Structures are given as C-alpha cells and as structure tokens.
Amino acid sequence: MQLLMLNRAYQFEKKDFEEKIHFALQDVVKRIYRDNNTQLSITNQVKKITDDYYIVDLNDVFEHEVLEYYLKTEFQKVKLELDYEYAIYDCATDEMIYGSYISSDAGKPEKCENCFKKNEGLIYYFGIRFPDLQHKFITSLGQYWIYTAILFLVLIIYVYSVILLLKQKKYTELQTDFINNMTHEFKTPLSSILIASQYATSQEEIKNNPKLAKYMQIITNQSHKLNHHIERILNVAKGDAKWIELEKCSIPLKDVLELVKENTLLKSKKNVTITIAVSDKINISADEFHFNNILFNLVDNAVKYCSENPEITIKSLETEKGITLSFSDNGSGISPQHIDYVFDKFYRVPRENKKEIEGFGIGLFYVKKIIDLHHWKISIKNNTTKGITVSIFIPKKDVL
Template sequence: MNRRAFQILVVMAAISIVGTLAVQFFWLKKAFDVRNQQFDHNVKSALLKVTESLCQINQEVSRTDAIEQVSSNYFIVYVNNKIAPKTLESLLKREFVTRAIHEGFEYGIFDCSNREMVYGQYVDVEQSMEVASALGSFPQLLKDQYYFGVYFPHKSAGLVSQMGIWIFSSLLVLVVVIFFALSLFIIFRQKRLSEIQKDFINNMTHEFRTPISTMAIASEVLKIPGIVKQPERLSTYAEIVQREAYRLQGQVDRVLQMSNVSKNQMLLKREVLDMEDLVGEQLRSYRVANDSARLEMSVAEDLPPINGDKVHLTNVVSNLIDNAIKYSGSEPVVMVSLMVSVGGLTLVVSDQGKGVEAKYLKAIFRQFYRVPTGNLHDVKGFGLGLYYVKMVVEAHGGKVEAMSRAGEGTEIMVTLPIDKS
C-alpha cells in the first residue's frame, strides 16, 4: 500500500470512528430527552390530579395553571388553600404510582404569605403508604393559604437506569469502535515498522557494501603477480583490507549488540570502574584514528568510582565520541567532561557540529531513528548508537539527556549512579 492510499485509509477510518460515536451519542441523547419529557408530562398529570383532589376536598374550583416547573426536577403547585400533609402525601404517592413514577421525591408545604416552608418530607414511593406515613409526624397547619412543591433529587439517575438497552448498545458500539481504532493503530504501527525495517536494510546494505567493495578491490591488487616485489604497496593494501575488515566486524557487532538489547538479554557484569581511565583510553584510540580531530578531556577532582559493566560502558563512551566526530565536519572539536552531580557521576560529550533541530531532539534515542537530511547521506550509521546508549545507561540505573541547537553543536549528558560501597 502506497503512502497516499494509506493516508486516505487513515482519514476515512478517523471519519468513520468520529461519525459512529457522534450518531450514537445523538440517539442516546435523543432517547434520554424523550424519557425526560415523558417523565415531566407524567409528573404534571399526576400533580394536576392531586390539585383537583385537593380542590374537591376544599370545595373549590381547580386551576389549570396551578402547576409551574421551576427546573428539570422541581415543580410548584399553587393551591392557595388548606393542605393537610397526610392527605397530600397520600395523594402524591397514589398518583405517582398510577403513572409508573417510582422515583423517590421530596415535598414541601409553603406559607403563601411569607414563602417559608412549614413542612417537608422525603418519600420513597416503593414503600407502603403506612410505612411512609410513619416516617414523620404531620402538623396541624393553622392558616388557610398554602402551596406545595415537589422535588425529585434522583431524577437523572433514575432515567439513566431505565435506559438499559440504550446503554448496552452504546457500550457495544464503543467496544466495536475501540476494536476498530486498535486495529487501525496496529496497522499504522506495522506500516511504520515496515518502513523502518526497509530503511534499516537499505542503510545496512550500503554500510556493508562499502567495506566489501574496498576489500574486493584491494584483494584484486594483491593478486597481481608482481605485488610481492613492491612491499610498500603490498603493505598499504593489506592495511586497507585489515581496516575494512575491522570496520565490517564493528558494524556486525553493533547489530548483534542491538539484537540482544531489543530482546532484553543484556546481562551486566558489574565491577568497580574508574571512568577517567575508561574515557581516557577511548580518547587515545580516537586520536590515533582521527588526526584532524581535536579531542579534549576535562575531569573533576576526586572523581568517585562507579559500579558498572566495563564492556557496555566502553561501548557507550565509544558511541558518543564517534557520533560527535562524525557530525562535526572535517575538523571535529569534541570536549569530554567528567564531573560529580546531584544524581551521581555525569559524563558530558559535546561537539561543535551541525547540531539537531528541536523537533528532532526527543527522537534521536529511538531505535533505527536518524535525523532527516533530505537526499544527503554523508554520515554513515544504522540509527542504533544512541538507542544502545540509552538502553545501557538505563540498565545501570542512570539517565541520558541531549541538548542541541541547529548549527551550534550537540551535548549528550549521561548520569550514572556512584558506587558507595
């Protein structure tokens, strides 16, 4: 699948997911609104019937505009007459049960003259009328003008509990959408891994082809019958073969190291190490191999030892110095510093090379990642060095950080725990 088709697939899948969730949410809200309207209608019908019954008891003409819905779950009924609490509660329970309203409610009786509540009670509709009546003592109201209010504190929860099939269908749709999104994520991840694998194979082929081609050419020269009579030329081409063989061996070893790291097979053979000696030895090796490079070292006084794996930490220092040299142009200037910090012993490798843009800085420790350079491939590598550094440092309980500015150089800081034994 080409990139364009994959992008179209991702866009269409995202639209499908969002559209499905939006439609389901719309119908769920629609169903809730319908139930809410039906509930309000049933409550108003019940309260109207209660009002008519109270008016008959008081021998008055009932009012059709006596009911006012103050909020979604609070209703006021203007009776403006005598109200017996026991009678009101019985009427409310009877009418609510008749209309299948089983939500618990609170009712209050208010004095029309000062709007103060003179009596209130919470009623559980599911209880029997005798039990509900025994919950409180009904007072004798002395005035002739009262109104009452009814409040449903658990209305929303009750309506939601009645939408079982809608909630089940919504959860089912949500599971399907999550499964679909997860499948899309897996496809996207597999495509990304496929691209990484393709880039890695292409890069590795190029890296291996160069030393192999050089050795092939050198071997052809060494096959010339008269080469034995030219010892200087013979020695030169033998050194070329040896150097390229070491280079090829180094590339193979690096790939094998990363294979072990990726499979969590890194076994640390810890020992007490003097990082000044370890770093100094690597710098001496790189000075011999890079005559044009200026490699400097700064070491703090009384540097404590660390407890670590010598082989892996040597590879860490080698990778950092090698990267600093490779990305510093024709005349590299690299500074290696060792110091004691709050977190432990800190190794800082800084260069004055091309640097890394901020948007790529967090990705340089990813496996196989290489900073995009367009069609230029002037710096060789697999994109494994810094990933290996990160894995080794974290395996030792340390941390690695990077600071860089494009055109000004890069600084890698490795902090390792200090051996306190």
C-alpha cells in the same frame, strides 16, 4: 444500548411526571366538587393537550382563590416541584382570564398570558401550563447523562487507540521490510571489502611496507567490527530487548579514546581537532565491543554535525560516586524542543543539511541502550556558547 437506556429513562421520567400532574389535578377536581356538595357528573376531567399544557373540565362553578389554593396543596402532596401558570375560562366574556404564575424561584417569572387558548364545548374549565417541564425531564436524568458522557469518552479513546494501533502495525511492517532490505544492502558490500582486504594483506608489497600493512590491518579489523556492529544494531532496530549479553572486562579508558581518535581522524575529511583530558590510570569495567562503539558513536556524531573544523574535547571528572566522562563540541547544537527525544529510536533532529548527513536515527538509541544495560547514566545539553555536551556517568563500582 446506552442511548436506548437513556431514552427509556427519559420516557419513564416523563410518564412519572405526567401521572403526578394528572393525579394532582384530579384531586383538585374532587375537592372542588366536595366543596360544592355535588357529585362528579362526567369522567376524564383532565385532558392533556400537549406535554406541558392541560385542560381541566370542572363542569361546575368554582372560585379563583380556591382553585389556586387547591393547586398548591395537591402539587405539594405529590412533591411536584414545578413552575406553573393557569388561566380560567370566563363564559361571560368568552375569554381565558389569566390567573397567576406559581414559581419556587424568587426571581421574576416569565409569564405567557397569550399561551392559553379556548376549548370549544366547555363552560366551566381552566387551563394549566408547565413552562419548565421539558427542562425538568432532562435535568432529572443527570446521572444518566454523566454515564452516557463517560461511555462516549471511553468509546472515543478506544476508537482512537485502535486507529493508533493500526497505524503502528503498518509502521512496524514498513520497519521490518526496511530492516530486511538494509541487511542485504549492508552485508553485500561489506563482504566484498573483507575479501578484498584479506587478499590485499597477503600481497608481498603490503607485507614489506609496515605503514601499508598497518592500514590494511585497520581496514580488516574495522570491517569485522562493522559486520558485528551491523548485526547488533539491526537487532536493536527489530526491537529485541534480549539481544545483548554483556561481557565485561577491564578497559584502559585513555587507550580506547586514543584509538577512537585515531580512527576518527583517518575517516574524516574535515580538519578535526580532538583533545583528550583523561588520566592514564583510569580503567573501566565494561563490555569492550559495545563500549568502543558508544565512544565512537559520540565522537563521530560530534564530527558529523559540525559544519567545518570540528573541535571536540573529551574530559573526565572524578568524584566520590564515580566518573563523569563528557564529550563537548563546537557544532550547531540542538533546539530545545528536540533535545529530549534524541535518544528515541529512529528519531532524527530536523536540520537544513539533512540530505548531506546520512543516518537512520538509531545511533544514539543504541548508545542509550548500552548505557542502560551497564546501569550508567547519560545526559545531553546545549553549551552556553556553541555546540553540545554529552555526559556519561560511570559509578564507582565500574571504575577500576
């Protein structure tokens, strides 16, 4: 529709110019006849040869200077601001004698003296060319070109957006299938672990050995937590923004960190060193389950992305506004082009040993989600020497 409208506007402008040219040239003929005191003996004196070339049959004598004066006068009357050049047929020499190039531009005009051809059967006539007429047609449609360009830009953006939406829909379907499959894959072995651990706990050999009983209790408790954790993480992956209702309570910060440290040392096969520099008097108002999860996630990531002998330092810094809890490690760090995206869902930083490190890219997304729900702040940066530091700012209102 826009192209059709543009074409119609072009045809309208073209017709308008042609009518102005025709009327102006017709008036030139009338004035020459009036000067010669003769009457028009023929009709259709103005003939259009091409879009930019016209032949005017006067059928009467006329002077070169008079013709040029009348051309300028009549074109000014119809406000036709066009460059033009003309040539007069000389019957004595049987040639077109070039007249002049009339231009509104002060620059040197580009004359075309050989562009005028004879017209058989005519004696008193002149030819006139408009070399910039085609360009004038196009430039006169300036606003239509702008509207057309804007429309095409909007159309391109729209098509691109539709393509992205279709791709996103495809990825969403793949994500949903992945989540449904992983739910089953996680639940089946976890159920077996719970059944086996509960059965083992009831055995006399375990009951009579305090150390083994403690380990079995840890296995059972962590299995229940893992089951709950899987349900919550899968809900995050599904994109449900209303899946969490925080149940805040007072949590002793150092005790929780010590528990995270103990579980990490039991789990890891590496020679892990975890230093906790946190005051015993700090209590945090938070959801216990999710707070434990985010602490374990951060420590587990620090261990996971250290090649060997991980050294993790957990510090707290108290200020008037609250507490900053920092987790520093001696790992490989994160390249600057990826560090801003580590909290995005399903985003994983490209690494050389990515096949050895399992994960789905939802751990730090979950951490960021919980931090936001508590109205806290989290940041991450590379250390000066080695590794990264993740900092959590807990405002004063949540510090007990």
